[in-house]
Amino acid sequence: MNFKQLIIASAIALFSTPSVTNAQLVAKGGMALTTVREGERVMSQGSKNALTIDLPKTTLKEAEKLWKEYAKQFKGDTKKDKKSGELFTDNAMIAAVGGANTVDMYAKFSESSDITTVGLWIDLGGAYVGSKEFSDKYAEAEKILQNFALSVVREQTKKQLSDQQDDLKKQEKVQKKLEDKNADLLKDIENWKKKIAQAEADIITNGKQQEEQKAKIETQKKLVDEIAKKLNTMN
Numbered sequence: 001m002n003f004k005q006l007i008i009a010s011a012i013a014l015f016s017t018p019s020v021t022n023a024q025l026v027a028k029g030g031m032a033l034t035t036v037r038e039g040e041r042v043m044s045q046g047s048k049n050a051l052t053i054d055l056p057k058t059t060l061k062e063a064e065k066l067w068k069e070y071a072k073q074f075k076g077d078t079k080k081d082k083k084s085g086e087l088f089t090d091n092a093m094i095a096a097v098g099g100a101n102t103v104d105m106y107a108k109f110s111e112s113s114d115i116t117t118v119g120l121w122i123d124l125g126g127a128y129v130g131s132k133e134f135s136d137k138y139a140e141a142e143k144i145l146q147n148f149a150l151s152v153v154r155e156q157t158k159k160q161l162s163d164q165q166d167d168l169k170k171q172e173k174v175q176k177k178l179e180d181k182n183a184d185l186l187k188d189i190e191n192w193k194k195k196i197a198q199a200e201a202d203i204i205t206n207g208k209q210q211e212e213q214k215a216k217i218e219t220q221k222k223l224v225d226e227i228a229k230k231l232n233t234m235n
Contacts, residue, residue, distance in 0.1 A: 036142050044084035049130040050119045060111035070148050096140035
């Protein structure tokens with residue numbers, strides 16, 4: 001299995017598991033997800049019972065964007081209230097929580113260091129979901145928040161996969177350049193070998209030519225001496 005296949009297989013294994021059903025989210029792909037907490041929190045409608053979860057290594061901007069996408073499944077109208085900073089989903093259809101009636105959801109995000117905390121309030125129509133008064137509905141509300149946390153991890157892992165694939169492509173390009181350079185160097189070596197072999201042959205030929213030329217020079221010197229001696233006898 002190559003590097004690409006390993007990453008893809010890991011991502012598939014991570015997100016092919018069923019949705020969690022309890023408050024404690026288990027570690028997924030080496031990333032531990034935190035527990036859903038319950039308690040009174042102040043929001044635009046007053047101090048109401050909320051479900052809260054931390055999203056590690058997630059910015060507020062990322063979390064809000066992903067919540068808007070996530071909330072689409074509930075068919076309500078999600079908008080951000082500029083004054084409160086809450087993402088309000090009007091008339092959400094969640095049968096396991098509201099039955100045949102729609103509910104309103106308020107989600108508020110706060111960022112600290114590399115963790116974003118999301119608080120979720122679900123208004124049943126005057127009463128807010130809580131574990132004491134609405135245990136069954138609360139369990140379903142937990143799932144909503146838990147599955148959102150998993151969807152955040154899923155998106156983070158997709159981004160990690162994309163980033164690693166991009167890096168892999170860069171590394172492959174570097175490898176290709178190195179291989180091409182190696183091929184060029186091998187060609188150079190072959191060319192140099194041929195040139196060396198030719199030069200060695202040329203040296204042998206040059207040596208023979210020098211010997212032949214030396215012989216010609218000696219013959220020419222003798223001829224020059226003979227003519228010079230003949231000239232001297234004429235004086």
